[in-house]
Amino acid sequence: MNSLTEENYLKVMFAMATETGEVNVAELSKRMGLKMPTITSMMKKLADRKLVSYAPYKPVQLTDKGKKEAGIIIRKHRLTEMFLVDKMKIGWEDVHDIAEQVEHIQSPVFFDKMDELLGHPTVDPHGSPIPDKTGKIAWKEYEKLSDCLPGDSLKLAAVLQTSSDFLKFLNARELRLGTKLKIKFIEPFDQSMTVSYHNHPGEVLSRLVCDRLLVEGN
Amino acid sequence: MNSLTEENYLKVMFAMATETGEVNVAELSKRMGLKMPTITSMMKKLADRKLVSYAPYKPVQLTDKGKKEAGIIIRKHRLTEMFLVDKMKIGWEDVHDIAEQVEHIQSPVFFDKMDELLGHPTVDPHGSPIPDKTGKIAWKEYEKLSDCLPGDSLKLAAVLQTSSDFLKFLNARELRLGTKLKIKFIEPFDQSMTVSYHNHPGEVLSRLVCDRLLVEGN
């Protein structure tokens, strides 16, 4: 079995691979808050265990085995988030840090029960897809809000950051998954958007925010 | 904060202290599956942190601080067990191993929510008292079934072992907390008891079993 430490590497690598397509030591070091030599040595260990393929000075790659393990950890994380929000009534801004710990629990029964009680959900409270039991993810193709145009009618489908601060920001504006919104205006200078929805006739969202909101056509 | 390892020592020591009144290195070694030198060196570390008082060749003692920390961990363990049984419909024979892992999660919100959703329970699914938020335990005085006499009418109040095998044994005989039973007969030779309850007119329980069942008058 994998140590807690190894599990964290796998998870972060998987996220990096799907976000930026590549896993390199420097970025991994940055994201995990560890020095580069630490990363290098762990890559060698993970390579021994056939979880990554490693060659000096080359970008690292998760093997199929590595992807699967990572997927299963992410499944446990997202299932947990859903459970915390849905069944335990904990706010979506608080669940990430808890799930970060719960995801390492070894107990098929525990997570199967969560899955069952939740009715086999396919996305977590932030709109991210929940991998299946084999670790596979069914990707939905959403658009970034920042790539949309004035006049577009959209539905908020997912958020790309689970940091407490960002989610509290959305809470304060009553922006939730499923919220239907319309783009009123885009400020040419800084690409900030004025959008309307529900009780909010004109809310201004900065480029940074719009980059982190995923939407689908309505 | 305490490491996961330290938390495990505290928990086991607390259990030993309440069961046998004393914490000694050999027994701790046995229960934790670690060699004695490992225990000694950890005792010294815990002593540095003022969690135990340690003098060479003497029995070890938890300090008030140590008891409190231990109590809080046990609170988290037992709340979790209750949650798993009550809210997640996991059998009482399966919850111990899961709670063993969940108890180390650092998140007041998480456990407060459990407590709230459960309606502030005072005992866990095995009848053990749940410590309060400061780690204090309100001990109820139950009697061992093996100390009772023929003719006694009793109610099963707690079980003294949370091992899966023992609990499956009880499941198979439909013995649960709250079951009202009457002692029919005690075999003088081996102290095995014949008891009756519910749909079971004459169930024979060995001394070993009766030692692990706590009852209260009915």
Place this chain on the structure above:
DNA sequence: ATATTAAGTTAGATCCGTCTAACAAAATAA
């Protein structure tokens, strides 16, 4: 009362995951 056994300790080793310092390779800028 002494011999034997059990309990506890000390010293030193190992493994894991991390670090710093020094160096090497690759990418980028001049």
Place this chain on the structure above:
DNA sequence: TTATTTTGTTAGACGGATCTAACTTAATAT
């Protein structure tokens, strides 16, 4: 194309939690 910066590696150290081997103290049995 050479200099500089960024990225990555090697070597060696360290703290945490464990171990084995050897020793000491305390308990027990004869």
